Amino acid sequence: MKPSLMLRALLPALLLSSIAAAQPPSAQAPSSQPLSAQPPTAQAPEAFIADYASKHQFNGTVLVKQRGEVVYSGSFGEANRAFAVPDTRQTKYRIASITKLFTATLVMQLVEQGRLDPERTIATYLPDYAGPAAQRVTVHQLLNHTSGIDNMDKVTSAEQAISEGIPAYQHPWSSDQLLARFASGPLVHEPGKVFDYNNGDYVILGKIVERLQGKRFDEVLNERILQPLGMTDSGMLYQHDIVEGLASTYFMRDDLGRLVNDLPVYPENWYAAGAMYATADDVLKFSDALFSGRLLKPATLATMFTPGLDDYGYGLWSYTTKVDGKPYRVVKRPGQIMGAQSQLYRFLDEDLTVVILSNTGTTDLDEFVAAIGKRYVTARQARR
Numbered sequence: 001m002k003p004s005l006m007l008r009a010l011l012p013a014l015l016l017s018s019i020a021a022a023q024p025p026s027a028q029a030p031s032s033q034p035l036s037a038q039p040p041t042a043q044a045p046e047a048f049i050a051d052y053a054s055k056h057q058f059n060g061t062v063l064v065k066q067r068g069e070v071v072y073s074g075s076f077g078e079a080n081r082a083f084a085v086p087d088t089r090q091t092k093y094r095i096a097s098i099t100k101l102f103t104a105t106l107v108m109q110l111v112e113q114g115r116l117d118p119e120r121t122i123a124t125y126l127p128d129y130a131g132p133a134a135q136r137v138t139v140h141q142l143l144n145h146t147s148g149i150d151n152m153d154k155v156t157s158a159e160q161a162i163s164e165g166i167p168a169y170q171h172p173w174s175s176d177q178l179l180a181r182f183a184s185g186p187l188v189h190e191p192g193k194v195f196d197y198n199n200g201d202y203v204i205l206g207k208i209v210e211r212l213q214g215k216r217f218d219e220v221l222n223e224r225i226l227q228p229l230g231m232t233d234s235g236m237l238y239q240h241d242i243v244e245g246l247a248s249t250y251f252m253r254d255d256l257g258r259l260v261n262d263l264p265v266y267p268e269n270w271y272a273a274g275a276m277y278a279t280a281d282d283v284l285k286f287s288d289a290l291f292s293g294r295l296l297k298p299a300t301l302a303t304m305f306t307p308g309l310d311d312y313g314y315g316l317w318s319y320t321t322k323v324d325g326k327p328y329r330v331v332k333r334p335g336q337i338m339g340a341q342s343q344l345y346r347f348l349d350e351d352l353t354v355v356i357l358s359n360t361g362t363t364d365l366d367e368f369v370a371a372i373g374k375r376y377v378t379a380r381q382a383r384r
Contacts, residue, residue, distance in 0.1 A: 004053075004134060006078075011148075012298050017185055019298045020199055023066075023087060028033065030157065035229065042257065043375070044375075045064070045072065045174065045372065045375040045376050045378070046072055046074075046373070046376055046377055047204075048076060048194065048371065049062055049072065049273070049372060050074070052371065053076045053306045053363075054076075056362065056363045056364070056368070057076060057360070057362040057363060058076050058122070058358065058360075058362065058364075058368070059076055059077025059087060059358055059359055059360040059361070059362065060075070060076060060077065060087055060093065060247075060341070060356060060358030060359060061072050061075045061076075061087055061088070061091060061093070061279075061280040061355075061356070061357050062072070062075075062280075062352070062354070062355070062372070063077075063280040063281065063283075063284055063355040063356075063357050064171070064352075064354050064355075064372065065284055065287075065288075065352070065353045066350070066351065066352045066353075066376055066378060067351050067352075067378065067380075068351070070284075071376070072367060072376075073089055073280075075087040075088050075089055075091065075359065076121070076170060077359075079091045079247035079359060080226055080247070080248045080249065081248070081250065081259070081316045083249075087195075087247065089277060089280065089281065090233075090245060091165055091245060091246075091247050091278070091279065091357075091359075092233055092234075092243060092244075092245045092247065092277050092278065093246075093277060093279070093280075093340065093342065093358070093359055094237065094245045094246075094247075094249060094277050094336025094340035094342075094359075095273045095276050095277060095278050095283060095331070095335055095340075095342045095355035096270075096275075096337045096340050096341070096342050097211065097254055097274045097334065097335035097336070098273070098276065098278075098283065098333050098334075098335045098340070098342050098344055099202075099270070099272065099273060099274045099275060099276040099335070100272075100315045100316075100335075101201050101274055101286075101290075101316055101333045101344070102221060102225060102275070102276065102286070102315075103202050103203070103206060103209070103272040103315065103317040104143055104205075104304060104315030104352040105203050105208050105290060105295055105296060106166065106220060106224055106225070106227065107139065107143065107172070107205055107208070107209060107314075108296050108300050108303070108304060108314065109224060109295070109296065110209070110212055110213075111124075111184060111300065112296065112297060112300055115212055116208070116212060116216065117139070118138060118139045118140040118143065118351075119133065119138050119139070119140055119250060120138060121135050121136065121137060121138055121139075121205060122134050122135075122137050122138075122139070122208075122265050123135050125139070125208045125211055125212060126204070126207060126208060126211060129179070129184065129204075129284060130180065130184050131149065131183070131184030131185060131186075132186055132187055132245075133147060133148070133149050133184075135193070136187065136191050137149065137191045137308075138191070138192075139205070139208065141191050141192050141201075142202070142205050143201075143205065143314040143315065144195075144205055144308040144313065144314060145195055145196060145197050145198055145201055145309075145310075145312055146189075146192050146193065146194060146195055146196070146308065146309055147191055147196075147200075147201050147204075148187045148188060148189035148190055148191045148192075148193070148194060148196070149183065149184075149185060149186075149188070149198060149200055149201065149204075150185030150186050150187070150197060150198055150200075151185060151198045151200065152168055152182035152183055152185075152199055152200035152203070153198075154167070154168075158253075158254070159255075161263060163221075163264075163296070166196065166263065166265065167180075167249050168182050168199075168269060169265040169266060169269045169270070170263075170264065170266065171266070171269075172266050172269075173266070175206065175207060175210075175271050176207075177201070177238050178203050178269060178271060178283065179203055179204065179207050180205065180228045182200055182367025183200035183201075183203040183204050185200075186245055192228040193309040194309070195308070195309035195312060199270065199273035199274065200273075202272050202273035202274075203271055203272060203273055204270075205272055206271050206273070209272070210382075214376065217236075217272055218235070218236040221235075221236065221276075222235070225280070225289075225295065228383065229285045229286060230285065231278065231282040231285055231286065232278065232282075232323070233245075233278060233279040233281070233282050233285075234278035234279070234282040234283075235276065235277060235278075236238065236265065236268065236275050236276055236277075236279065237266060237267035237268060237275050237276065237277050238268045239265075239266045239267060241337075243277060245262065246277055247336075247359035248261070248262075248298055248359060248362070249262040249338060249339035249340045250262060250339040250359065250360045250362070251260075251338045251339040251360070252359040252360075252361055252362055255349065259360060259362070262337075262338040262339050262340075263338060272357075274335060274337055278357075280355045280356075280357050281355075283342075283344055283355045283357065284355050287344055287353050287355070288308065288353075291346060291348070304316070305318045305329075305331055305348075307319060311370040313331070313334065313383075314346075315329050316332060316333040317331065317333070318330075318332075318336075318374060319331045319332075321370070321374075323374045323377045323381075324381070328347050328348075328349050328377065329347070329348040330345070330346065330347055330348065330373070331343050331345075331346050331348060332344070332346070332369075333345075334366065334369075336361070338361060339358075339359055339360050340358070340359060340361075341356075341357075341358040341359075341360070341363070341365050342356065342357050342365075343357075343359075343365045343366075343368075343369040344356065344358040344361075344374075345369045345370070345373055347373055347377060350377055352373060352376055352377060352380075354369050354372050354373050355374075356368060356369050356372075
């Protein structure tokens, strides 16, 4: 069984990292019938999106850009259910583990500057790091989740989270405390040998970015990515901040049979692993800049996109999918924290990007994003 499948089997959608959404389409579980049995040409892409959103209770925004042009934009459902505020293209969403791709980009910018070597260990850049991984785990292994460090997410069921709470996220830990308490544990795997999706790996990377830049992670993020790209509707979430236009998030309580408010948490505790918010347009700005080489050089991007264990590169999954029997290179960055779900999906050979941001845990976005992408590829092939 692939590690991503194993994790999906163990952890329900409530759980608090991107694990539930973090798998390539080859590992997806279909809803009613396999996608392979659904002809991509049966519906125009726009009609398919509307139909799927309705049938699968999708709440959120979908944005599709192909060959330099936004070819689809649509929002569904409500950003705030108590006040019946609709989701719109301007709605800000929690983007969960898409944050990891921003963090990986900041790390690789340091590599390009000659200030960081991915093959050096944690202790090289954090000499006061107290965990046993200090001299054994490399930056490369943090980036591709093969560090072997004990996983910081110990909650294994929705019932446990509801009854016992979520220790890493329901106390106001500082990033230094997160590092010491949740990302400095024992080595449970030999470094480099096992893929284990661990938010703690990206907590460590965030602290390395801070140490080398001499600034807080959010300041580096603003200076290196958000401000240069004009991403004015994006940032890091903090419990003490009120973000205008931010969607409330809701998850499905199976025991109650309805959506409920997400559990109370300190969103900043996801830190460099998952604490960002953005609009769909801002995620697209980041995607455009990243994949066009404006943030990193082509050779650096090639390194990021090189699949390791579980087809994971640096901050994203990288693999080959097929549309009408033809192979296409795809990279994918999903995210999920309770009701917050997100997808950044890119066909590298087709200049096609699909962004999906959602504020309810009601829809299988792995299936949805793959189906959208395949339909737009097929539609373009038909026009040739």
